[in-house]
Amino acid sequence: MVFSAKPPRLRASAVKGLTFMTTLKVKIWRGTESGQFQTYDVPRLESQTVLDVVTYVQRRLDPSLAYRFACRVGVCGSCAMTVNGVSRWTCRTHVDKVAAGDTLEIAPLRNLPVIRDLATDMTEFFDKWAKARGRFTGAHTRKDDFATVKPESKERKRVDAGIECIGCGVCYSACEVVTWKPDYLGPAALNRAWTLANDVRDVAQQERLAAVAGDAGCHACHTHLNCTERCPKGISPTAGIAGLKRLVLKAAMKGEL
Amino acid sequence: MNSGASSVRTQVLLWGAQRVSAALLALCVVVHLITIIYAVRNGLSAAEILGRTRGSFAWGAFYALFVAAVAVHAPIGMRNIFAEMGLRGRGVDMLLVVLAVLLALWGLRAVWAVVG
Numbered sequence: 001m002v003f004s005a006k007p008p009r010l011r012a013s014a015v016k017g018l019t020f021m022t023t024l025k026v027k028i029w030r031g032t033e034s035g036q037f038q039t040y041d042v043p044r045l046e047s048q049t050v051l052d053v054v055t056y057v058q059r060r061l062d063p064s065l066a067y068r069f070a071c072r073v074g075v076c077g078s079c080a081m082t083v084n085g086v087s088r089w090t091c092r093t094h095v096d097k098v099a100a101g102d103t104l105e106i107a108p109l110r111n112l113p114v115i116r117d118l119a120t121d122m123t124e125f126f127d128k129w130a131k132a133r134g135r136f137t138g139a140h141t142r143k144d145d146f147a148t149v150k151p152e153s154k155e156r157k158r159v160d161a162g163i164e165c166i167g168c169g170v171c172y173s174a175c176e177v178v179t180w181k182p183d184y185l186g187p188a189a190l191n192r193a194w195t196l197a198n199d200v201r202d203v204a205q206q207e208r209l210a211a212v213a214g215d216a217g218c219h220a221c222h223t224h225l226n227c228t229e230r231c232p233k234g235i236s237p238t239a240g241i242a243g244l245k246r247l248v249l250k251a252a253m254k255g256e257l
Numbered sequence: 258m259n260s261g262a263s264s265v266r267t268q269v270l271l272w273g274a275q276r277v278s279a280a281l282l283a284l285c286v287v288v289h290l291i292t293i294i295y296a297v298r299n300g301l302s303a304a305e306i307l308g309r310t311r312g313s314f315a316w317g318a319f320y321a322l323f324v325a326a327v328a329v330h331a332p333i334g335m336r337n338i339f340a341e342m343g344l345r346g347r348g349v350d351m352l353l354v355v356l357a358v359l360l361a362l363w364g365l366r367a368v369w370a371v372v373g
Contacts, residue, residue, distance in 0.1 A: 180341040214268035215340060245272070252269040 022102055024095065026053055028065065029107040032114050037105065038062075050090035050098065051079050054106060054118065067118035074232065077166030080173065081118050082107040087173035089232040109173035111186075125169050128185045133211045134192035137204035147201045155198040162195045162240050164233045171227035171237055183216040187227035187237035190218050194240030197247060209244075209251050218244040263350060271333050278330035285323040310371040317372035324364030332357040 024044045027037040040057045051069055058065040069079040074092040081090050083098050084105050095104065112120035140147065149156050171187035172178055178186050185193075193212045196202050212218050221241045228236040251257045263271075296305065310316045332353040339349050 177341075210265055214265040215263075215345075217265075219268060219272040248269050249273050252266050252273070255266075257266045257269060 024053065024099065025103045026057065027103070027105045028054070028057060028118070029114075030065070030117055032116055035114075035117075037107075044095065044102065048095045050081070050083050050088070050093045050095060050104065050106065053095060053104060054081075054090065065118070066116040075166065077168035080109055080168040080170045082109060082173065087170040087230050089168055089170060092232065109169050111173050111175065111178045111182075112169065120169070122169060125172055125186070125188070126167070128189040129167075129192055131211060132185050132189040132193040132217070133204060133208040134189055134196065136196060136199065136202055138201050139203045140201070149200060153200075155200055158198040158240075158243070159195045162191045162235050162237070165191055165235055166233060168232065170230050170232060174226040174230040176224060176226060177220050177222055181216065181220055184220045185212065185217055187221075187241065190221075190244060191235060191237040191240045194237075194244050197244065206251070206256055209248050210257055212244055213248040213252070213257060218248060221245075271336070274329050275333040278326040278333075281322065281326040282330055285319070285326060288319065289323065307371060311373075313372060317368060320368040320372070321365065324361060324368060327364060328357045328361035331360060 022044045024042045026040045026042050028040060029035060030038045040061050042053050042056050042061075045052070051072065054065070054067050055069075058067065067079075067081070069091060070076040071078075072091045074089060077089070079090045080087060082088075083090065083093060084100055086098070087109060088098070090106075098104070106118065108114045108118050108120045112122060112125060115121050165188060167188060169188065171191075175184075175187055177184050190212060193208055197205060197208060202208075218241045221238070223238055223242070225238050228238045231237065248257065296309070299305075335356065336349065336353050339345065339353075
C-alpha cells in the first residue's frame, strides 16, 4: 500500500466545516435483464467507496434497491458490480479513483443473469467451479501423517499465485470469451482448477484435466488478459489457464485424456 | 468439456495443431517475404521466378510445407470463429474438413505449377 503525502482533496463546502463536499450524480441500474438506469444525488465524501454510495442510496433514498454485500473489507467477494463500465469490487473501490467528474454509473456484473437491480444470480458461476473439478480430492485419511509440501517447491509457488481468489466474479464479468461462449468455464473456475492441478496431494488430476480441456475449457481462452487486468486480488488467471493448456496437451499426446 | 460432436482429446489435439502450424507459418512467411524482397531487386519476371523454382526440390518442399501449415491452421481458426458465433457441431466440422482439403489441393497445385 502506498500512502500519498499529499493532503486529501478538499472542496469549498468542506472548508466551511461541512462533512460532504459536492454532489455525486449516480446512475444505478433498476430492473432485471430489462430495466433502466435511475439517477440519484448522493453527497460526495472523503474516502468514500462505491459501496458506500450504493448503501447511501438504499438506506436514505430508495429502500427497494437490491444489492449484495457482506464484509465491506475485500474478503467475502460479494459486492462486485460494474462501475462506469468496468467490473470492480465496490467495497475497496474509492469514488475518487473511478468517478468521471461527479458522475458514477453502477450496473450489475456482466455475463450473469440479473436477479434484480445490482444483484446477479451467481449459480452458473459457481456451478462451473464444480464442473472444472474445483474440489480437492485427497487419498490420505485422518490416520495418516500430514503431507509435507515445501514452500519453495515449484508447485507450491504456483498454488500461492492463484489461491487468494475470493470468488467475486469480477474476472468472469470482464471476460469476453464468456460473453461469446456461454458454456466456457471462465477464468475463476480454471484458476481454481490450476491451483488444484499443482496440489501434490490431490489424486484426481487426470479427471480434472479432462474436465477443463477442450472447446469450453481452457482452450477457449484468447489470452485477452481482461481477467488478469481486473482481478482485485492481483491474480493472473490467464497464467493459470496457459499452464492448464500445457498440462492438457501433454496428457492428450500421451493418450491420457 | 465436450461441447460438440468431437471428443475432448480431438479438441485438444486441434488446439495443439493450430499452435504448431502457427509457428511454422511465422517461419514460412518470413522466408517468403525475404525471398520476395530479394527477388524483385532487379525487377520481377515470371522467367526469373521459374528459373529459381523449377526442378528445385528445396523450394518445392518449402512451399509444400507452407501450404500444409495453411491447410491446417485456417480451418481450425475458422472453427473457433464459427463456435463463437454460435455455429458448432458435426456439420460445421465436416465443412471445415472440406475447406482444409480444398486449401491443400489449391496450394499444392500452385506449388506444382512453379516447381514441376
